[in-house]
Amino acid sequence: MPTLNADLHCHSVVSDGTLTPEQLAERAAANGVALWSLTDHDEVGGQQRAAAAARASGMRYVTGTEVSVTFAGETVHIVGLGFDADDEALRAGLRATRGGRGARAREMSEQLAAAGIEGAYEGALKYVGNPELISRTHFARFLVEAGVCRDTGEVFRRFLTEGHPGFVPHRWAGLRDAVRWITGAGGIAVIAHPARYRFTANEEYALFSEFKAHGGQGVEVVTGSHTVAEYARYADTAREFGLAASRGSDFHSPGESHTDLGQLPPLPGAVTPVWDLLADRIR
Ligand code: AMP
Ligand code: MN
Ligand code: MN
Ligand code: MN
Numbered sequence: 001m002p003t004l005n006a007d008l009h010c011h012s013v014v015s016d017g018t019l020t021p022e023q024l025a026e027r028a029a030a031n032g033v034a035l036w037s038l039t040d041h042d043e044v045g046g047q048q049r050a051a052a053a054a055r056a057s058g059m060r061y062v063t064g065t066e067v068s069v070t071f072a073g074e075t076v077h078i079v080g081l082g083f084d085a086d087d088e089a090l091r092a093g094l095r096a097t098r099g100g101r102g103a104r105a106r107e108m109s110e111q112l113a114a115a116g117i118e119g120a121y122e123g124a125l126k127y128v129g130n131p132e133l134i135s136r137t138h139f140a141r142f143l144v145e146a147g148v149c150r151d152t153g154e155v156f157r158r159f160l161t162e163g164h165p166g167f168v169p170h171r172w173a174g175l176r177d178a179v180r181w182i183t184g185a186g187g188i189a190v191i192a193h194p195a196r197y198r199f200t201a202n203e204e205y206a207l208f209s210e211f212k213a214h215g216g217q218g219v220e221v222v223t224g225s226h227t228v229a230e231y232a233r234y235a236d237t238a239r240e241f242g243l244a245a246s247r248g249s250d251f252h253s254p255g256e257s258h259t260d261l262g263q264l265p266p267l268p269g270a271v272t273p274v275w276d277l278l279a280d281r282i283r
Contacts, residue, residue, distance in 0.1 A: 003266045006035040006275050008064065009079060009192065009223060009248025010261060012050070013129030015040035015066075016137035018253040024261065025053030031262035035275055035282065037064035039079050039248070042097045043133060047085040051283060060282050062275075066192060067181070068097055068172035071210075072203045075170075076191070078178045078211075079220065079246070081274065082281030083187025093181035097173045098132045105134045107168045108160070112139075115165035117148060136160045137252065152256050175207075179214040188277055190218035190246045194237070195230040208241050218274040221245040222267055224259035235268040245271035 011017030012024055019027065021038055028036045036059045038050035047063050054061035062082045069076045083090060109121035123142035128134050139160060140152040149155045159166040173181075182189040191211055199207065208219075219241075220226075221234045238245045245267050249259045267273055275282070 002269065002271070002273050004034055004273065004275060005032050005262050006247055006273070007033045007249050007251075007262045007264075008035070008037040008062065008081060008190075008246050008274065009039050009066070009220065010037075010251040011040055011066075012038055012046050014038075014043050014046035015130065015133050016135040016252060018255070021046045021049040022053045024251070025050060025057045025059065028261040029057035029059050031260060033059055033262035035060045035062065037062045037081055037248070039064035039066045039081075041066050041133060041135065042068055042094050043130065044085045044091065044094060045130065055283075062278050062282050063187070065094065065182075067094065067178040069175050069178045070170075070172045071175050071207055072199065074197050074199065074203075075172060076175070076197060076207065077193065078175070078182070078216070079190040079192045079218075079248070080178075080182035080185075080187045081190060081218075081246075082278045083182055083185035085185075087185030090181045090185040093173065093177060097178075100170065101132070101134050104168050104170050105139075108136075108139060108166045111168070112159065112166045115159075117143070117146065117165075120166070139166065175210060176214045179211065179216050183215045186281070188218055188244075188274060189214075189216040190220060190274060191216065191243075192220050193223045193225045193250065194219060194234055195226050208237065208243075212241050212243065216243070217277060218244040218246050220248060221271060222247040222264050224248075224250040224257065224264065228265075231265070231268055235271050238271050244274040244277050246274040
């Protein structure tokens with residue numbers, strides 16, 4: 001059903017969101033979400049709580065995560081849906097992907113100190129809910145608290161991104177590995193927010209064709225960071241590559257996210273909704 005209110009992308013305190021899985025479930029249900037997934041970055045530690053909270057709120061639930069990948073020198077995010085969250089190879093892969101965040105964070109802090117901003121590592125840690133998952137988002141919250149920037153959007157424009165203080169290049173998982181961890185655990189791999197990558201047309205084509213060759217099956221079409229024109233554009237791309245279409249807010253926090261849970265428009269017509277492929281994995 002293309003009009004199902006499915007929200008298959010958001011973050012809790014288990015990664016870089018500010019709400020607990022239970023608070024997110026309550027908010028999603030209040031906004032009319034019927035099928036929900038919590039997709040914390042490189043983590044499945046919140047899955048049991050999310051599934052239980054979804055059940056208590058009367059929503060259907062599908063397991064989720066968002067894996068950080070390096071492809072053609074750019075960070076790409078691959079959402080996994082409907083996998084077995086106890087799968088050992090998936091858990092080991094995510095653990096390895098999380099590794100290195102601590103050292104990266106200390107380097108980010110050193111760069112920020114050199115730019116005159118002291119104590120960023122300790123400041124960011126105050127916002128961290130999962131010690132294995134310190135992210136740029138936690139630094140962004142500290143820089144707002146410290147009065148350096150007005151909001152986290154300004155932080156990412158002035159700091160933490162390529163060419164700005166606090167950006168530390170990082171090598172994440174390989175595309176093939178990320179897709180295999182997800183599909184090996186019985187799940188469906190989905191390219192997250194494709195319009196956000198700074199790829200040439202050739203690089204984007206390579207991403208989609210290699211993803212498909214590795215066994216990827218979906219792409220986010222309607223997501224919090226896409227424009228209406230981008231919904232149409234990636235609906236076309238989904239059809240061109242024979243991929244199912246996903247919908248997810250990418251909600252992180254009431255104070256920071258422009259798009260709330262369950263509030264995006266429905267998928268455009270003539271695409272296969274990813275939940276059609278997930279039917280036997282929904283609980
Ligand atoms: P990391 O995995 O540590 O590199 O952090 C990536 C996270 O930073 C993303 O998942 C977003 O939550 C956040 N982020 C990245 N770019 C921006 C931006 N321009 N504005 C706000 N948040 C951003
Ligand atoms: Mn995030
Ligand atoms: Mn993402
Ligand atoms: Mn996300």
